[in-house]
Amino acid sequence: MDDVGFYLGLARNASRSGLRALELAVGTGRVAIPLARAGIRVLGLDRSPAMLEVARRKAAGLEAIEFVEGNMASFSLDEKFGLIYIPARSFLLLTAVEDQKACLGCVREHLDADGRLALNFFNPDIPLMAAWMRSAGKGMQPARAVEFGARGGVLEWESRRYLTSTQQIDETRIEERLDAGGAVISRIYRKMGLRYVFRFEMEHLLRLCGFEVEALYGGFDFEPFTDASTEMVWVARPAAS
Ligand SMILES: C[S@@+](CC[C@H](N)C(=O)[O-])C[C@H]1O[C@@H](n2cnc3c(N)ncnc32)[C@H](O)[C@@H]1O
Numbered sequence: 001m002d003d004v005g006f007y008l009g010l011a012r013n014a015s016r017s018g019l020r021a022l023e024l025a026v027g028t029g030r031v032a033i034p035l036a037r038a039g040i041r042v043l044g045l046d047r048s049p050a051m052l053e054v055a056r057r058k059a060a061g062l063e064a065i066e067f068v069e070g071n072m073a074s075f076s077l078d079e080k081f082g083l084i085y086i087p088a089r090s091f092l093l094l095t096a097v098e099d100q101k102a103c104l105g106c107v108r109e110h111l112d113a114d115g116r117l118a119l120n121f122f123n124p125d126i127p128l129m130a131a132w133m134r135s136a137g138k139g140m141q142p143a144r145a146v147e148f149g150a151r152g153g154v155l156e157w158e159s160r161r162y163l164t165s166t167q168q169i170d171e172t173r174i175e176e177r178l179d180a181g182g183a184v185i186s187r188i189y190r191k192m193g194l195r196y197v198f199r200f201e202m203e204h205l206l207r208l209c210g211f212e213v214e215a216l217y218g219g220f221d222f223e224p225f226t227d228a229s230t231e232m233v234w235v236a237r238p239a240a241s
Contacts, residue, residue, distance in 0.1 A: 003120065004034050006220035006233070007085050010118050011040045014082030019112055021083040024072040024103070025090035029055035029065070036065035043077075045070045073099040073106070080112045086119035095168055095195040104209035111238055117211060120220075120233040124167075124196040132162040132169065140174060152179045169194045199225070199232060211236040 011021045023032045026044030028051050036042050036059065044067045046052050052067050059065045068077070072086070073094055084107045094100045107117050135141070140157040147153040157174040170193055177186040197205070199216070206213055214237050215222075218229030225232060 001220045003087050003220050004031050007031055007083075007087060007118065008035055008038055008040070010085065010116060010235070011035050011042070011083050012038075014116060015040055017082040017112055017114060019080060019082035019115070021085065022077075022081040022110065024075075024084065024086045024107075025088070025093065026055060026067065027051050027088070027090075029058055029067075031085075031087045032065060033059050033062065036062050040064060042066075043068060043079075043081075045072060045075060047071050073102040075106050075110075077110060079110065080115070081110055082112055082115050084111055084115065084117050086117075089121040089194075091119050092121050092194045092197065095166075095193045100195075100197075100205060101209055104205060104211070108210045108238060113238060115238065116214070117236045118234065120231055121197060123218075123225075123229050123232050124198060125230070129162040129169075129196070132160045133164070135159070136161040140172070143173070150180050152177065152182075152185070154178070167196045167198075169196070202232065202234065206234070206236050207239070210239050210241075212239045 014021060020041040020043055021035065023042060023044045026032050026046045029044060032042045032044040041064045044055060044065065046067070047070060049069055052069055055067055091100070091103070094103055111117060140159045142155070143158040144156040145153065155176045155178060157176070158171065160169055160171045162169050171191070173190045175188045176184045179185050203213055213234065215235045216225045217223060217233040218225040219231055220233060
């Protein structure tokens with residue numbers, strides 16, 4: 001099963017409460033739109049108006065879905081949800097511990113007492129992180145080249161470094177458009193920061209923010225989390241107070 005099927009299953013269970021599902025960092029609706037097509041009432045939150053514009057266009061005519069602009073670390077909606085989910089590793093985009101806690105705090109406030117939080121992100125890949133540590137300071141490396149013949153081409157460069165002190169990956173990508181003679185006619189810079197979260201760190205974070213871990217899976221087929229798992233798939237519920 002893929003992530004869409006996994007979140008759809010949880011959303012179906014949660015929808016028995018009559019409450020909507022909330023997707024944080026919904027992007028262009030890759031997960032939320034199929035859920036809405038399957039009859040789930042969903043609200044999608046994202047801080048990017050550009051992503052939301054695409055999502056709204058893709059979802060035109062679907063009544064079960066709505067979108068709202070907001071920050072997953074500081075949202076306030078006058079509604080409780082049966083399921084709040086964060087797919088596609090977006091929780092790792094919160095690079096400060098205060099933001100991670102603020103996000104989980106907002107989720108706790110907006111979750112029904114019988115509701116569920118579900119999210120997935122990478123199991124940190126130690127060999128890969130070590131390689132990024134070794135490549136630190138080596139500057140931009142070629143990542144991809146596409147030739148369009150007489151119409152020129154595209155060259156992509158990237159640099160990644162992993163910082164152990166902050167558990168962060170800093171990634172810079174440059175996309176260069178070339179004319180047929182190989183001269184650069186445009187250059188786009190993209191920067192991205194991710195913060196890796198380790199297994200027990202997440203357990204502690206969840207507890208600290210008022211959740212009980214219901215399950216940690218190693219994938220979307222409910223398989224156990226093991227040394228070989230590349231993904232952590234979490235399901236948590238509000239802790240009994
Ligand atoms: C990888 S996309 C995920 C899209 C979608 N959830 C999916 O599964 O395809 C990450 C999204 O996170 C959004 N984002 C990043 N930081 C955010 C924040 N603090 N609050 C809300 N959205 C955020 C970005 O605008 C982007 O749309």
